[in-house]
Amino acid sequence: MSKKHKTYTTEFKAEAIKLIEANQGNVSETARQLSISMQTLSNWNTKAKAGTLAGTKQYSPDLNALLEENKKLKQQLKIAEMEREFFKKGSSVLCQRKSVRYAYMKQKRYSFPITLMARLLHVSVSCFYDWLKRGVSKRTIQRNQQTILVKIAHEETRQSYGYIRLTKYLQAQGIKMSMYAVRQIKALNHLYCKRHKRFKRTTNSDHNRAIYENLLEQQFSMTRPNQAWSSDITYIWTVEGWLYLAAVKDLYTKQVVGYSLNERMTTQLVCNALNMAIHNQKPTKELIVHSDRGSQYCSHEYRNILEQYGFQGSMSKRGDCYDNAPIESFWGILKNELVHHYNYQTREEA
Template sequence: MKQERRSFDAAFKLQVVKMVQDQGLTVTQVCQELKLGETAVRRWLKQVEAEQNGQPGIGKPLTPDQQRIRQLELENRQLRADNELLKKGFGLLCPGTAMKHQVIQQLTSEKAITIQQGCKLLGVSRSGLYAARRRVRQPQALCGTRVRLRSVFEATGQCYGSRRLRKELAAEGIEIGRHRVRSLMKELQLKPIWKPKFVHTTDSDHNLPVYENVLDRQFEQAEANRAWVSDITYIRTLSGWLYLAVVLDLYSRKIVGWAMAPNMPAELVCTALQIAVAQRRPPPGLIVHSDRGSQYASHEYRDLLTRHGLQGSMSRKGNCWDNAVMERFFLNLKMERVWRRQYANHTEATRDITDYIVNFYNSRRRHSALGYLPPNGYEMKMAEQQLICVSEKS
């Protein structure tokens, strides 16, 4: 029986040739697989090789469309070979991820490739590339924050930690996390000065009458002028000791009265209390808490409380925690101001401590117990809220 003659189009012939050229198969293997004659396949192979070398092909000439397809396939094969070579050559250099990100950035800025193409070609993730971009921009954005952070740290007496510094920056419109503030403080070597030091100044060895502990550590007060605390501390100067008596309103932690003198008579604590009463005009029944010092147990002081209708209260013997808020104020005062100075005389110390109380502690220093507001700011905020409540009710 005569075998039927088969005919093949140009696309099929080209596919057979590509199996030999691109897949590395022999002519015999291709012929066996496709059941073709070796003579025909070798003729097709020679025709394609001749056309690739710019010579006229053997057999029937290709149409213009076939020639265009052939040329594009040839260019595509060459580009794949070039890309493979570039990949292997780039890998031999062992570039890190940062270098790959720089290459992609350069090529995308020149619009030579897209980000997706660059990441796929160099084997990096797009999310990693975007994160690297943010890290590059972040130090630039933090330059101004670093300057402002140092300025605020110096302006607050080098005593603020990361929490209070973050609140200061937030008040200026700089939103930054506390951990970032802490990292920047470490980078800028900004360390708050802490120097714990306690000296016993209470003279409770006396036979004078004392008050009961009416306050009983109720340090959180819902209204102003409901409970005050008072105490005495010492200030070292080159001209001798200077003693400071202070009265503090537990509601806002504000210093409402203070007095200084080179000794500790009962008159010192009485003066501080009289200033507080004149400034705040408290209602009768206000609790004034102190330790059991002889000045607070004196006749003059007790008479002053009675005259203004105030309720005396004293810590239990030997228990400084009953007046912890006042002790904390003195510690802050000394860490943030006194221990950093060397006062030549009482006048210089009096001026500086007054400045600390008026211009820093009451008006600017942020308190964690007040939602990181200063005492004056806290009282103003609470007063505004009360006015709003009254107006809504009316």
């Protein structure tokens, strides 16, 4: 049989508080005198001091109302903070189809109240629970599997492939997925390509040496190998210092046919790259060798090699990087995939 809870009148509580004061604040002695629980009397005393116990001299109905209003304002502030936090994390979901919003609610249901999320995402609570009962659709399972595959591929390619190249990478592994799906998954999961640029000037056009005319005029489509080459210098940062790379690219095969590395950006650097390309390809005299107007490419040593083999020299217009776009594009890919994601300690390591 359950024990009945004893109730006390407002007048009794007020008299009990007066008795505590008469006992110089001794709650335990007062509780013994009144034969009531010390915990109960302590609670009354606390409320009396706060001015919230009716019948006591400290009691203030206005203060009580103010406390209630303060409590409501705190609740409203808490809700506003949750709304702000929710939108900070889930604003991109708002424009997605309902199944995506339901899935997001399920994911965040232990962090935010269901009713709050439903209101902010413009869905009903009952529809959300109906969706939960139905279980995960085949389409959702497929998309989840695709998302995992895209994330893995994104890491395997060092976070450097856009959605087009990433799609081709997946297809090469026998995974059927459209470019649209890959692009959407990358966007929804914030899978962005890492890009970084540490600038180092490699072209010094401030010289009085002879230059060649631009024979290509940004016409980079060739009909056969060794018809035209594009050459340039780039840089790689290491903890030990800068490392310079000169390369020669065939505009028909799109392959690098010669290169050279050195800790200094010298004439010998570009000459070595050109000599390697000549040794590897053995081109005919009709070959066009294009470069920028850097002092290394205008040097007597470099020009002598061109004249020795009967090649035609060609140079970009001053300050126009598009005139040498094919190899500039190659530098971008090289650095994004093999340079910017690494912190090389030495030149040899790079």
